[in-house]
Amino acid sequence: MQNMDLVLLDKIHQHFKNFDEEFLRVKPCRIDAQTVINKIKNKEKVLIVDIRTEGETSLIGYSIPDSINIPLNTLFEENNIKKLLEYKEYLIVVSCHSGVRTVVATAFLHLLGIDNAKSLEGGIAQFADSVKP
Numbered sequence: 001m002q003n004m005d006l007v008l009l010d011k012i013h014q015h016f017k018n019f020d021e022e023f024l025r026v027k028p029c030r031i032d033a034q035t036v037i038n039k040i041k042n043k044e045k046v047l048i049v050d051i052r053t054e055g056e057t058s059l060i061g062y063s064i065p066d067s068i069n070i071p072l073n074t075l076f077e078e079n080n081i082k083k084l085l086e087y088k089e090y091l092i093v094v095s096c097h098s099g100v101r102t103v104v105a106t107a108f109l110h111l112l113g114i115d116n117a118k119s120l121e122g123g124i125a126q127f128a129d130s131v132k133p
Helices: 006-016 021-025 033-041 054-059 078-085 100-111 123-131
Strands: 046-050 067-069 091-095 117-120
Touching: 006 100, 033 046, 033 123, 091 100, 091 123, 100 117, 117 123
Parallel strands: 046 067, 046 091, 091 117
Antiparallel strands: none
16 A cells, blocks of 8 residues: 555545435436437437447447447546547547446546546446337
8 A cells, every 4th residue: 555646545535425325316427328319319419438348349339420439448548538528518428338337437537527428327238228119
């Protein structure tokens, strides 16, 4: 623990200390699949950021315009954060298979000032169910 960055630790703590039951109940950084679908149909600026691994995306992929794949293990690389910062006028919807990883990823994106990011509730699995005819 002697190499721990205490300033970074304090910043993370300050950001996450408010993530209590009340905060999480109102789901401030989550968005449901139907809302995303409606925004896409209304031609609003939506960027889907798929944080699944290459192996996962080969099983179920996207056919949605304005979607990009940035696996979670590379999401916080400087070039990827810079890429996301180019989409300030978009709703950035972070997705994975079931929506669990995206909650953490979205919270850290907010910590970096990317406040237009939302976690896709239920992930690509729920999204796929929502677009079935």
